[in-house]
Amino acid sequence: MANYLSMTKEELAVEFETVKHEFEKIKGAKLSLDMSRGKPGADQLDLSEELLGLVSAKTGFKSENGTETRNYGGLDGLSELKKLFGEVLGMDSENVICGGNSSLNMMFDTITQGMVTGFGEGPWMTQGKVKFICPSPGYDRHFGICEYYGMELIMVKNTETGPDMDAVEELVKDPLVKGMWCVPKYSNPTGITYSDETVKRIAALKPAAKDFRVMWDNAYVVHDLYNTTDPLLNIYEECVKNGNEDLVFQFTSTSKITYPGAGVAAEAASPNNIKMLKARMTVQTIGPDKVNQLCHARMIPSIEALAKQMKRHADILRPKFEACLKQFSDALGDKGIATWTTPKGGYFISMEVLSGCAKRVGELCKEAGLVITAPGAPFPYGLDPEDSNLRIAPSFPGVKELAVAAEVLCVAVKYAALEKLVK
Amino acid sequence: MANYLSMTKEELAVEFETVKHEFEKIKGAKLSLDMSRGKPGADQLDLSEELLGLVSAKTGFKSENGTETRNYGGLDGLSELKKLFGEVLGMDSENVICGGNSSLNMMFDTITQGMVTGFGEGPWMTQGKVKFICPSPGYDRHFGICEYYGMELIMVKNTETGPDMDAVEELVKDPLVKGMWCVPKYSNPTGITYSDETVKRIAALKPAAKDFRVMWDNAYVVHDLYNTTDPLLNIYEECVKNGNEDLVFQFTSTSKITYPGAGVAAEAASPNNIKMLKARMTVQTIGPDKVNQLCHARMIPSIEALAKQMKRHADILRPKFEACLKQFSDALGDKGIATWTTPKGGYFISMEVLSGCAKRVGELCKEAGLVITAPGAPFPYGLDPEDSNLRIAPSFPGVKELAVAAEVLCVAVKYAALEKLVK
Numbered sequence: 001m002a003n004y005l006s007m008t009k010e011e012l013a014v015e016f017e018t019v020k021h022e023f024e025k026i027k028g029a030k031l032s033l034d035m036s037r038g039k040p041g042a043d044q045l046d047l048s049e050e051l052l053g054l055v056s057a058k059t060g061f062k063s064e065n066g067t068e069t070r071n072y073g074g075l076d077g078l079s080e081l082k083k084l085f086g087e088v089l090g091m092d093s094e095n096v097i098c099g100g101n102s103s104l105n106m107m108f109d110t111i112t113q114g115m116v117t118g119f120g121e122g123p124w125m126t127q128g129k130v131k132f133i134c135p136s137p138g139y140d141r142h143f144g145i146c147e148y149y150g151m152e153l154i155m156v157k158n159t160e161t162g163p164d165m166d167a168v169e170e171l172v173k174d175p176l177v178k179g180m181w182c183v184p185k186y187s188n189p190t191g192i193t194y195s196d197e198t199v200k201r202i203a204a205l206k207p208a209a210k211d212f213r214v215m216w217d218n219a220y221v222v223h224d225l226y227n228t229t230d231p232l233l234n235i236y237e238e239c240v241k242n243g244n245e246d247l248v249f250q251f252t253s254t255s256k257i258t259y260p261g262a263g264v265a266a267e268a269a270s271p272n273n274i275k276m277l278k279a280r281m282t283v284q285t286i287g288p289d290k291v292n293q294l295c296h297a298r299m300i301p302s303i304e305a306l307a308k309q310m311k312r313h314a315d316i317l318r319p320k321f322e323a324c325l326k327q328f329s330d331a332l333g334d335k336g337i338a339t340w341t342t343p344k345g346g347y348f349i350s351m352e353v354l355s356g357c358a359k360r361v362g363e364l365c366k367e368a369g370l371v372i373t374a375p376g377a378p379f380p381y382g383l384d385p386e387d388s389n390l391r392i393a394p395s396f397p398g399v400k401e402l403a404v405a406a407e408v409l410c411v412a413v414k415y416a417a418l419e420k421l422v423k
Numbered sequence: 424m425a426n427y428l429s430m431t432k433e434e435l436a437v438e439f440e441t442v443k444h445e446f447e448k449i450k451g452a453k454l455s456l457d458m459s460r461g462k463p464g465a466d467q468l469d470l471s472e473e474l475l476g477l478v479s480a481k482t483g484f485k486s487e488n489g490t491e492t493r494n495y496g497g498l499d500g501l502s503e504l505k506k507l508f509g510e511v512l513g514m515d516s517e518n519v520i521c522g523g524n525s526s527l528n529m530m531f532d533t534i535t536q537g538m539v540t541g542f543g544e545g546p547w548m549t550q551g552k553v554k555f556i557c558p559s560p561g562y563d564r565h566f567g568i569c570e571y572y573g574m575e576l577i578m579v580k581n582t583e584t585g586p587d588m589d590a591v592e593e594l595v596k597d598p599l600v601k602g603m604w605c606v607p608k609y610s611n612p613t614g615i616t617y618s619d620e621t622v623k624r625i626a627a628l629k630p631a632a633k634d635f636r637v638m639w640d641n642a643y644v645v646h647d648l649y650n651t652t653d654p655l656l657n658i659y660e661e662c663v664k665n666g667n668e669d670l671v672f673q674f675t676s677t678s679k680i681t682y683p684g685a686g687v688a689a690e691a692a693s694p695n696n697i698k699m700l701k702a703r704m705t706v707q708t709i710g711p712d713k714v715n716q717l718c719h720a721r722m723i724p725s726i727e728a729l730a731k732q733m734k735r736h737a738d739i740l741r742p743k744f745e746a747c748l749k750q751f752s753d754a755l756g757d758k759g760i761a762t763w764t765t766p767k768g769g770y771f772i773s774m775e776v777l778s779g780c781a782k783r784v785g786e787l788c789k790e791a792g793l794v795i796t797a798p799g800a801p802f803p804y805g806l807d808p809e810d811s812n813l814r815i816a817p818s819f820p821g822v823k824e825l826a827v828a829a830e831v832l833c834v835a836v837k838y839a840a841l842e843k844l845v846k
Contacts (some may be wrong), residue, residue, distance in 0.1 A: 036494070068468070073684065100524070106706040112535060116572070261709070291682060
C-alpha cells in the first residue's frame, strides 16, 4: 500500500485524509523555518574566528613579496592568493585574478564587458539579441544577469552527468549564442559533478561565435562532505588540448571557506582572456582590498590548510544533509512520488516531485511555516516547464530544526501528490 | 635680475649656465624620488592601526541593528556607515549606498550602467557617439573611464572657482553630452573648491539630454590641511531647489581616511537614481564586505571621531605641503616663469609653467631621478593644450625627501624656461 502510484482511488482518498491530518497538526505548531538559501550557518562562520586577527601592527601589513597591503595598487591581487586559487583551479597563478568579496560580481562584470566592449569581436550589444545557454535547474543569479541584459535565455537540461551536450552542441551553431553557464562540481542545485565526457565535450565546442564564453562557476570546488571527492577534469587543460584556450572563464571564492560576505573571489582564464579582463579592470579600479586578501593568505597558507578548514565545514554540514536525506527516505522512499539527489558536496539537494506539483509544495510549505526556494527559481525566467523541481538548502538551520523542516517538506510533497492523484 | 622675463639674452645665457651647473650637480647625486601619486604615506597608514582589531569574536560581528556582518546580504551597506557618509555628504542615509573599497569602481559601474542600460532614456551606447564634459586639469582616471568606452571627451577649463560654467551651459544643449566630471572640493589637481555660484549654476543646468548626469567625486570632502575648511554648497539641496534632483551622483570614500586600498566607498543620489543603481546592484552582487564596514563603523562612530582622525592626517600632510610651497616660493617666487596653487586641503598642488615647457620639465625631472605625474595626464587624452600644467603630489615622500624633490623640480622648471627663453 506504500506506493501512491499503485493505489486505488479509494486508498488514495484514505491516505489523503491521514496526510491532511498530519498537515493540520504541523500548521498548528506555528513553525518558522527556512531552507531557502545556501547560506552557511553561524557555527561555520565561527570556523574563521582568527581571520581578522592575523593582520595587525604586530604581524605586519606586508605580503610575501613586500607589498604594502594597506595602500593603493596591485590590480590582480596578492601573489600568495593567486597561487592558492591557481592550485585550487589547476591554473598557473599568473592566469588568476583575485578580486573583492563576490565572485558573482566578477561574473557580472565579465558578462557586462561582453555586452559593452566584447571579447575581440565587438560588443555583444551591437550584434543583435544575444542568447545564453542556461543548463537547468541551475543557479538563478547566473540566469538573472543574462535576463537583466535582455538576453534570450535558452534552457537545456542539466542531467546526472552535466548539461545535455547534444543540445549544447546544436545550439552553439547559432552565432548569437554567446555563452553558457556551468557549475561543474556539486552543481547548484542538483549536487552532481560533470562527467569526464561532459567536460571534454564542453572543451571541444567549436561555437559559431568566436566570442562565445563558458562561465565556469566552480563555487564548490573544495566543498566535499566526505573524505572522498567527486573527480572533475581540468577544463582549461582540456580546452588547451582542443586549441580552445580562450573558451572558458573560471570563477571561485572563499565565500563558503571563510566568510560568505567578506571573503575573496577569483577569476582564472587564458592569457588572452586575462589581458582583456585587465584592460577593463585597470580603468575600473586601483585594486582589490589587499588587507583582507592578506588575512586570507595567512589563514590559508597552503592547500593542506585549506583541506583542514574544509573538513571542519564538512563536519558541520554532513549531519545536516544526512538528516534531510534520512527524512526523505523514511517519509517518501516507498511512495513513488519523489526522487532526490544525494550529493557528496556543495550546498544543495535537488528533489523531483510529480509533474505540476512543485509550486503547490511551495505554497503548502509556506502555509506550514517553512520557507523553501521559490519553485521555478532555478530555471530561466523562473519557469520550471515541468513544475517538478525543488531546491533544498540544508546548510543554514540547525540539525534539529532541519529534521523538522524536512518532515514538513515531506508532508507537503505527499499532500500535493495526493491532491493531484485523487482528482 | 630676478625675473627671467625681463632679462636680456645675455643675462639669460649666464643664468642658464648657472642652472645647468645646478642640474648636473643634482644628476650626480643619483636621486630616486617620487612625487607622482596622491598616495598617503606610511605614517598616515599607521593612524588606522586599530581598524581590524575592532571586530573580533570578543567584540562581536553584529552591526547596530543586529545584522550578522560575516554572512551574505545587505545590498547597500551597514546603516551606521550610511548615516556617517550621509552626514559627510549632506544626504539622507537612505539615499546613500556603501560599497567596497573603491569609489572609482562605483563611478565606473555607474558610467557602465549609463552605457549599457542607461538612466531612463535607453542605453547611451545606442544613442550615438556620446560626449562627456571633462573640466581640466582634472583627474586622469575619471577621463580614462570615458575614453575606455569610446566617448568624446570635451575639455572645459577648470578655473579658480571651478569649471568654466559659460562653456558648460553651452555644451549641455547637445543631447549627446551625457555628463560631466567634478571634484568639487580641493580639486584634483588644482586644489580649489567650487564657488557657490559654480555649484548653483551646475545645479540649475537644464541639459538637452534627460539622462545627463554630473559625476560629483567629493573625494576630499573632509580632507582639510588647516583648522578651517573651504565652504562648499550642498549640491543636492541646490538641485532639489531647481527640480533637478536626478542630476547628480555623489561619491566619496575612506581611502584617505583609513586605508587607501582597504577602505569603504559610498555613492549618494536621489531616490530615483538610487532605485536605478540598486536595480543593477541586486543582479551584480549579494552585497559588499560588511565586516570591513563594521570595522570602519566602530573606528569612526561619529562625525567628531572623523574630524579627529582627519586632524591627525592634516598634521602629517601640512608640513609636506608647506615644504613644497616654501621651496617653490624661494626658488621660483621672483622668476616670473611659474605660478602654483596653495590648497587648504586635498592631495595636490598644481603648477603652471611657461607654455610648451611642462613635458620638458617632466623629462628633466626624470633625468635627475625624480618621478612626477606625467605632464598632460590631467587632461582629456593626456594632452595639455598649453603644455604648461604640472600636478604635484606631496603626500607620499617624507618631509626631508620632499624638500629635495621640490628643489629638483624647481631647477627643472628654471632649466626648461631658460631653454625656451634663450632661443
